[in-house]
Amino acid sequence: MSKIMIVEDEAVIRQLISEELQKWQFETFGTTDFHAVFDDFQSQAPQLVLLDINLPVYDGFYWCQKIREVSKVPIIFISSRNTNMDMIMAMNMGGDDFVTKPFELDVLVAKINALLRRSYNYVEGSQETFAHNGLILNVDNSSVEINGELVDLSKNEYRLLYILMKNHGKILSREKLLRALWDDERFVDDNTLTVNINRLRRKIEQAGVHNYIETKVGQGYIVP
Structure with a gap:
């Protein structure tokens, strides 16, 4: 309970x-x-x-x-x-x-x-690691390593990075990201996604990796 x-x-x-x-x-x-x-x-x-x-x-x-x-x-x-x-x-x-x-x-x-x-629940039983352009995301223990440094992310930031890295090379629409993060995007202010994206970008840049998440105007976001 x-x-x-x-x-x-x-x-x-x-x-x-x-x-x-x-x-x-x-x-x-x-x-x-x-x-x-x-x-x-x-x-x-x-x-x-x-x-x-x-x-x-x-x-x-x-x-x-x-x-x-x-x-x-x-x-x-x-x-x-x-x-x-x-x-x-x-x-x-x-x-x-x-x-x-x-x-x-x-x-x-x-x-x-x-x-x-x-x-x-969402990482239960998974033992995946995603590595791309200097970032290593370990699903098993919810850790993120950037250029050899562990970076502390909130749950939403981690989930957002997980989805983007898992689909790197693909443009993900804001609607898809909202659904993935909050299950029912009708109850979420669209600005919440922007805040989380910007906060995630800032943490990645502070660890030394720039332009990791690109904005495709009118389409969404992509990790190229």
Whole structure:
């Protein structure tokens, strides 16, 4: 049974989410001490975190950054703030998805299930290694090596690189990448893909490999 940690200061919303998730056989833990979000995370060891942005004491971006210092656990931001800048900040801080309030509970459950599948199941039993133009991606242990240096990627960045390397030489449309990353792209802001592509490119360039992912205007992306 997967445990979901709910970091939401509005008690009614926290309770509604918790009750819905329990119907789907999830174990839930709702934070009530907003000075101790990180302590709760460490003591509860959840498989996924639902994280509001507007919180007492420190905001969700701060807590996401703290969690990312020690863990790659999936994080879904839930917030009434819905500007592109908020979504970009959420992704840049290490969030895996973003849900805007008000939202349908069944959509949230679908996103949680999809993210849990991607995060814990999609590399099971595989023992593949992809090597191309200085990058080595080991599917067995989810590691990426660039010019002999291990590079830390988020789950979305790793999945994106995996798909592009596996299909190198082929142009992949934005729609195909969205479906591969988020299962149902209808619930994902298109800007989320751009943020993840740009962040992945930056990390690859910082490791010394330039122009690894090319944009084909009007068509998509390619690792040539």
